[in-house]
Amino acid sequence: MHLPTLLAAPLLAGAVSAAVGGPGSQIEQQARAAAAAPIVPGNYIVEFEDGHDTQDFYNTIAANASRKMDLNFRLFRGASIQFHAPNETSATDATAQLAALPAVKQLWPVRQYRIPEHTRHWVANVSDDPETVKRATADTFSTHVMTQIDQLRAKGITGKGVRVAVVDTGVDYLHPALGGCFGPGCLVSFGYDLVGDAYTGNNKPAPSGNPPMDCNGHGTHVSGILAAQQGSNTFGVTGAAPGVEIGMFRVFGCEGNVNDDVLIAAFNRAYEAGADVITSSVGGPSGWSDEAWAVATARIVANGVPCTLSAGNEGSSGQFYASAAADGEGVVSVASVDNTLSPTLFSKATFVDTAKANTSFGYTAGSPANWSSVTLPLWAATYNTNTQTDLCDPLPAKNATNDLSGYIVLVRRGTCLFTIKAQNALARGAKYIIVYNNVPGTLQVDVSAVPGVKGMAMVTADQGAAWIAALARNETVTVAMTDPVTAPKVLSNVNNTQTGGFVSSYSSWGPTFDVDVKPQFSAPGGQILSTFPRAQGSYAVLSGTSMACPLVAGVYALLIEARPDLRTNPAALGSLLSSTAQPNLYNDGTSRRHPNLLAPVSQQGAGLVQVYDAAYATTLLSESSLSFNDSDHHVAVRNFTITNHGRTSVVYTLSHVGAATAYTFLGDTDIQPAQYPLTLEVVDAAATLNYTTSDKANGGDGTTVTIPAGQRRVVSVSAAPPTGLDATRLPVYSGYIAINGSDGSALSLPYLGVVGSLRSLTVLDAVQTYLSKVYIGRSSPNSSVPVPPPTLRIAPNTLFVLPLRLPPGQQNLTDAQQEALLLANHTTSLVQANLNLVMGSPLIRADLVPIKLCPTPASSTAPSSTTTTVPTPTLHDVLGYKTFGSIEGFPVQYMSRDTFNATWDGGMADGTYAPPGLYKIVFHALHIFGDLTKPSDYDIVETDPFRIRYLEVPTGSSPASPTGKAVPKMMMRRQPLAECP
Ligand SMILES: *[C@@H]1O[C@H](CO)[C@@H](O)[C@H](O)[C@H]1NC(C)=O
Ligand SMILES: *[C@@H]1O[C@H](CO)[C@@H](O)[C@H](O)[C@H]1NC(C)=O
Ligand SMILES: *[C@@H]1O[C@H](CO)[C@@H](O)[C@H](O)[C@H]1NC(C)=O
Numbered sequence: 011m012h013l014p015t016l017l018a019a020p021l022l023a024g025a026v027s028a029a030v031g032g033p034g035s036q037i038e039q040q041a042r043a044a045a046a047a048p049i050v051p052g053n054y055i056v057e058f059e060d061g062h063d064t065q066d067f068y069n070t071i072a073a074n075a076s077r078k079m080d081l082n083f084r085l086f087r088g089a090s091i092q093f094h095a096p097n098e099t100s101a102t103d104a105t106a107q108l109a110a111l112p113a114v115k116q117l118w119p120v121r122q123y124r125i126p127e128h129t130r131h132w133v134a135n136v137s138d139d140p141e142t143v144k145r146a147t148a149d150t151f152s153t154h155v156m157t158q159i160d161q162l163r164a165k166g167i168t169g170k171g172v173r174v175a176v177v178d179t180g181v182d183y184l185h186p187a188l189g190g191c192f193g194p195g196c197l198v199s200f201g202y203d204l205v206g207d208a209y210t211g212n213n214k215p216a217p218s219g220n221p222p223m224d225c226n227g228h229g230t231h232v233s234g235i236l237a238a239q240q241g242s243n244t245f246g247v248t249g250a251a252p253g254v255e256i257g258m259f260r261v262f263g264c265e266g267n268v269n270d271d272v273l274i275a276a277f278n279r280a281y282e283a284g285a286d287v288i289t290s291s292v293g294g295p296s297g298w299s300d301e302a303w304a305v306a307t308a309r310i311v312a313n314g315v316p317c318t319l320s321a322g323n324e325g326s327s328g329q330f331y332a333s334a335a336a337d338g339e340g341v342v343s344v345a346s347v348d349n350t351l352s353p354t355l356f357s358k359a360t361f362v363d364t365a366k367a368n369t370s371f372g373y374t375a376g377s378p379a380n381w382s383s384v385t386l387p388l389w390a391a392t393y394n395t396n397t398q399t400d401l402c403d404p405l406p407a408k409n410a411t412n413d414l415s416g417y418i419v420l421v422r423r424g425t426c427l428f429t430i431k432a433q434n435a436l437a438r439g440a441k442y443i444i445v446y447n448n449v450p451g452t453l454q455v456d457v458s459a460v461p462g463v464k465g466m467a468m469v470t471a472d473q474g475a476a477w478i479a480a481l482a483r484n485e486t487v488t489v490a491m492t493d494p495v496t497a498p499k500v501l502s503n504v505n506n507t508q509t510g511g512f513v514s515s516y517s518s519w520g521p522t523f524d525v526d527v528k529p530q531f532s533a534p535g536g537q538i539l540s541t542f543p544r545a546q547g548s549y550a551v552l553s554g555t556s557m558a559c560p561l562v563a564g565v566y567a568l569l570i571e572a573r574p575d576l577r578t579n580p581a582a583l584g585s586l587l588s589s590t591a592q593p594n595l596y597n598d599g600t601s602r603r604h605p606n607l608l609a610p611v612s613q614q615g616a617g618l619v620q621v622y623d624a625a626y627a628t629t630l631l632s633e634s635s636l637s638f639n640d641s642d643h644h645v646a647v648r649n650f651t652i653t654n655h656g657r658t659s660v661v662y663t664l665s666h667v668g669a670a671t672a673y674t675f676l677g678d679t680d681i682q683p684a685q686y687p688l689t690l691e692v693v694d695a696a697a698t699l700n701y702t703t704s705d706k707a708n709g710g711d712g713t714t715v716t717i718p719a720g721q722r723r724v725v726s727v728s729a730a731p732p733t734g735l736d737a738t739r740l741p742v743y744s745g746y747i748a749i750n751g752s753d754g755s756a757l758s759l760p761y762l763g764v765v766g767s768l769r770s771l772t773v774l775d776a777v778q779t780y781l782s783k784v785y786i787g788r789s790s791p792n793s794s795v796p797v798p799p800p801t802l803r804i805a806p807n808t809l810f811v812l813p814l815r816l817p818p819g820q821q822n823l824t825d826a827q828q829e830a831l832l833l834a835n836h837t838t839s840l841v842q843a844n845l846n847l848v849m850g851s852p853l854i855r856a857d858l859v860p861i862k863l864c865p866t867p868a869s870s871t872a873p874s875s876t877t878t879t880v881p882t883p884t885l886h887d888v889l890g891y892k893t894f895g896s897i898e899g900f901p902v903q904y905m906s907r908d909t910f911n912a913t914w915d916g917g918m919a920d921g922t923y924a925p926p927g928l929y930k931i932v933f934h935a936l937h938i939f940g941d942l943t944k945p946s947d948y949d950i951v952e953t954d955p956f957r958i959r960y961l962e963v964p965t966g967s968s969p970a971s972p973t974g975k976a977v978p979k980m981m982m983r984r985q986p987l988a989e990c991p
Pocket of ligand 3: 483
């Protein structure tokens with residue numbers, strides 16, 4: 011979707027931040043908070059037109075903004091700029107001017123992305139304990155067996171000569187399994203630290219000049235999945251393509267986030283460094299392919315370099331929750347499936363019960379872990395190993411006879427937070443707790459927030475059941491724990507029979523809001539053993555689409571070595587992987603409710619990649635997937651081409667396998683999409699496909715197409731969506747066109763479509779869209795008068811005393827002076843707009859509608875300063891409203907479905923200020939596929955009326971600044987003293 015460039019008005023700052031999305035599927039796990047990439051106030055990415063002088067641009071911004079980063083690349087010529095005083099919504103009419111400059115092609119607000127969330131199962135603390143050394147010779151890594159990497163590796167294909175760039179947190183290149191060095195001849199042979207250790211996303215990136223070392227861990231894990239060197243490491247960890255050269259482009263400091271100007275720079279540096287594949291396990295919910303980073307990435311793909319990005323870990327948010335930049339056109343969005351094995355590194359300890367003396371077992375230390383020389387009997391609140399709510403409620407109160415201080419409390423995982431279970435054990439005197447799992451594997455359980463707990467650990471479900479059985483037999487089970495730092499370690503690979511091979515419950519669902527098929531395909535990302543920084547234990551098991559993505563980058567490298575003719579052909583490589591991928595059944599993570607139904611394409615894409623089949627396929631499809639769009643835009647016929655690269659003529663037979671149809675909404679009147687797996691409903695309903703082929707023209711029925719060796723034929727497909735569905739709940743149907751050749755080839759082409767109208771969906775939830783009041787002033791820097799808490803929804807006619815603003819061109823005050831201007835009154839406040847977007851919106855306006863203005867003193871317009879007259883806005887018509895126009899910070903484009911808020915201090919998008927008065931704000935949120943000139947294509951929410959005036963500074967007096975210097979008088983803006991209206 012491309013919007014007309016009506017947005018000549020600047021896309022301005024405003025503190026837009028995302029709120030937390032849906033709950034994780036297992037609340038006690040590390041939070042996987044959904045977070046749409048927030049806009050960074052006052053920061054913009056500008057792309058220049060080719061051949062235009064950019065000096066006029068820099069001259070124009072000079073007074074108000076500074077150049078933050080040059081984005082001077084072959085495929086992206088521009089810059090990121092930052093307006094001064096970022097916490098004032100300070101950009102003035104300069105942004106409007108600059109958008110209109112001939113040199114400016116596009117202008118986007120900068121967005122911020124987090125270090126990818128992943129679940130950390132365990133981190134090793136390895137010194138080469140001989141007991142754990144396993145030096146495999148053949149590649150038997152389960153994730154490689156799942157994806158046929160082992161079969162290509164057996165043929166000697168390792169990705170030799172392929173340069174794979176990784177955009178991530180850096181890499182511990184000194185790790186023995188990652189080559190042990192940086193630079194030419196090393197595994198990590200190229201790359202760049204774009205940001206330095208101190209970068210947080212809220213300061214200026216400072217390239218360190220050093221190789222891109224990792225102080226987080228994420229990038230080291232990702233790099234090992236791609237190319238860890240076998241034979242030199244403790245656990246036999248081997249990467250998908252150990253023959254590649256890695257280029258690490260570091261975009262995160264040790265803490266904090268990354269802005270997309272840095273990401274665009276990193277991708278373009280990687281491209282110019284000659285990367286054959288670029289991979290990045292970074293992203294955030296978006297759903298729009300026109301975001302700056304998605305556009306820049308799509309451009310690299312269009313220039314011959316495949317880019318693989320993780321689909322996102324927001325599966326719980328349901329459908330239509332694609333991530334940037336994975337949602338870019340032609341960009342490969344990688345979904346995650348769970349590993350068939352749950353590799354777990356246990357610390358060894360022993361126990362004694364009546365039947366067994368000194369039996370050893372493995373545990374995963376939690377936090378805290380003061381287990382050294384703790385030997386105590388076990389106690390359990392219940393002997394029911396199916397209990398869902400063990401220790402979720404308080405136990406009977408502690409008394410003289412039921413004290414648990416002499417026990418280790420054994421408790422089953424489930425339902426409530428680990429900290430609740432710990433508190434309930436603690437209330438009865440316990441200090442040591444062992445949790446037994448309710449799913450395969452173990453986790454590092456952190457209850458360090460609960461004071462009093464000395465030791466926390468987790469054991470497997472099986473170990474827990476064995477102990478409970480012994481306790482139920484009235485046996486005493488005495489556990490002799492060990493210090494996890496020094497305890498011997500053992501790697502155990504438990505079969506994951508519950509979810510192994512199925513899409514991970516956290517993997518984000520597509521499609522995009524334009525009904526582009528996302529994700530493309532899936533790879534193992536759940537429970538992945540790989541390298542970790544030496545300082546953090548050297549090896550770890552993590553879960554996330556972050557872990558699936560580098561495996562697919564490795565798969566691309568193998569495929570490029572196997573098919574060098576396709577090296578610069580991302581579309582062909584992608585369609586080979588897509589057509590040979592293996593779709594799997596639907597599994598909601600807990601039970602297989604639909605044992606015969608394939609998982610929707612919006613969840614698994616083409617399915618699990620099978621790289622050996624892709625490497626040797628002699629039939630190529632021109633497409634990776636087909637979208638039939640929604641009912642309003644239903645595409646009658648889609649064409650694709652089959653090319654027979656084999657040596658003989660092949661007859662291909664077309665057939666169809668439907669996948670589960672997934673309802674976007676649970677109920678008819680719902681506007682908030684259903685959560686997965688809680689309320690997302692799938693049904694067995696498939697489209698009916700019809701084909702037209704050249705064989706049909708010769709009397710065939712259209713289900714076959716005969717293609718001589720070396721030739722190609724077009725197949726036309728039409729899809730009649732499934733019938734009997736409830737269109738108001740927006741079902742997404744999907745499936746696979748199976749293409750079986752007489753030569754034994756078996757390919758499939760995924761497709762999807764939507765029944766119902768995306769354009770008619772509510773995007774803005776009126777009930778949860780409102781104004782609140784945020785206090786910002788203080789009576790003095792050390793005042794004990796607390797700043798009042800923010801209000802929730804304001805009462806009608808609430809008064810806001812907005813902070814004093816400085817006239818344009820006079821903003822060169824010191825921080826202390828600026829601070830002083832805000833201190834005068836602790837009731838100073840900002841208007842906070844809270845919006846709940848239940849669906850993505852391509853455009854959101856916020857226009858200020860005056861109801862009654864204050865009388866203006868004849869001598870001056872208000873607000874004004876003694877030296878500068880700030881123009882009062884003029885009334886004009888916006889979509890049928892008489893308004894002063896957009897408030898600063900709006901309009902905003904391409905918003906994901908999430909709540910967000912923006913604070914406002916009276917500034918208007920055109921650089922004027924709203925005069926004191928009584929107002930309402932009218933929000934317009936454009937529908938998906940909406941026409942931005944049609945009021946009926948917007949959701950419209952009018953706020954309660956509210957009053958504004960500005961902080962009063964009496965003429966002639968200057969507030970004392972904390973530095974003791976008086977703030978120059980000319981900086982004061984005179985306000986009418988009378989409160990009005
Ligand atoms: C302005 O921003 C700076 C840096 O982010 C911060 O230290 C300061 O407290 C902010 N001032 C106000 C009034 O919010
Ligand atoms: C102590 O509490 C237990 C329940 O935990 C109860 O069965 C027992 O009777 C109580 N003993 C006394 C002395 O109150
Ligand atoms: C365990 O001991 C209790 C009382 O000490 C007794 O009531 C119960 O029957 C015993 N259970 C078994 C399985 O021996």
